Amino acid sequence: MKRQSTADHYRKRLSVLSDYIYENLEGDLDMDKLAQVALISPYHLHRIYRGIYGNSLTDSIRWIRLHYAADRLIKTDLSIEVIGRMARYNSVQSFTRVFSETFGMPPARFRREGDHVQFSHPIRKNEDYPMQEITIRESEAMTLIGLEHSGDYMKIGQQFEKLQGWLTTRNLIDENTRFFGVYFDDPDTVPTEELRSLACIKASNADDFPLENGLKRFDIQAGKCAVMHYKGPYANMDAAYRWLFSEWLPNSTERIGNQPAYEEYLNDVRSVPQTQLLTDIYIPLE
Structure with missing residues (x-):
């Protein structure tokens, strides 16, 4: 052996x-x-x-x-x-x-007074959106490779840690590696223990990527997305999602698409203060 x-x-x-x-x-x-x-x-x-x-x-x-x-x-x-x-x-x-x-x-x-508070108020006529940039743009098609996570989204960091360890021991991670999280369920309607998500990276050579140790492949289709450029602690992001779906979407002219929401993490959670964390939240649209 x-x-x-x-x-x-x-x-x-x-x-x-x-x-x-x-x-x-x-x-x-x-x-x-x-x-x-x-x-x-x-x-x-x-x-x-x-x-x-x-x-x-x-x-x-x-x-x-x-x-x-x-x-x-x-x-x-x-x-x-x-x-x-x-x-x-x-x-x-x-x-x-x-x-x-x-x-x-x-x-x-x-x-x-944390960032979550800015998302607790409804949109009023002539009122600015919360201090987070939202744009409509065409997203790229991507193949993501990662580890499945079941349960509380707050604990997906555990899978990111394991993924990083696996990548490091195989020299598959460098300064150009892009980290993503895919979130398949609504935590306000699905029991916490049944929530499904994926901690992953973008794979540039997906067909040759070794799918071992529980790694899964997930394809993101190119298409129109609402993208919130979020700055702040991950703990505040539940409020941002609720605001996007209950306030921003109904007051926009957009309709939700048929792909799950996903996030790209633009800096390292352990190298910058929580207030400086940058995340792009993607909401696929029709």
């Missing part, structure tokens, strides 16, 4: 570790336990993780927890203290400091 490469061995171990982290975000993710789950020596876990994903394991865990904290601030009435504890901060002060560094404002202000 052919022995798997060292890169594949560690990628698979880190994939198991990623599953464990996402399932235990509110628990104590100490390094000894994480090393035990990954079956990698605690002396080398950080180096291997950084070598494959390009960032530290500690930073990744912190970012994921803050990502969920932002989502809870928007979608729940839980106190800031409770949300901070869920993100594993011992005090409101420490949670507020780190959240402010990441999102550009403290949690209370984010809940009250």
Whole structure:
């Protein structure tokens, strides 16, 4: 039997570790336990993780927890203290400091004045749209290759992490790689556990691309799209979608097409502040 490469061995171990982290975000993710789950020596876990994903394991865990904290601030009435504890901060002060560094404002202000708020008001005559650029343009035909995700869209980052690891170990990722997310269901009408999405990249050589380890192919047809150039945290994007479908679309002259919505991520979530994240949201039209 052919022995798997060292890169594949560690990628698979880190994939198991990623599953464990996402399932235990509110628990104590100490390094000894994480090393035990990954079956990698605690002396080398950080180096291997950084070598494959390009960032530290500690930073990744912190970012994921803050990502969920932002989502809870928007979608729940839980106190800031409770949300901070869920993100594993011992005090409101420490949670507020780190959240402010990441999102550009403290949690209370984010809940009250974050980008999601601009999408909470209906369009009125002669009123400008929210401060996000929306254009109608012809989109390109693309073949996307990626990993399926089932469940909460907020957790699709787990599949992007696994995809990046797979690409890195095969030298299939560079500065020109374009990342996309395809979202097949409406989270307001489909139960969360039944939501379907795809974490993927654009494949320039799709016919030769190795479809292994659960990778799937999805073709995007060329056609007219409404494109929102969105700037801000991913946690706010649910509000943007609701606004697009309940306010912008009925007040436009456009009709929805027969392809799912998809997004292109224009910068790296771990290299820029949350307030500077750039995403193009594509809504296919007739």
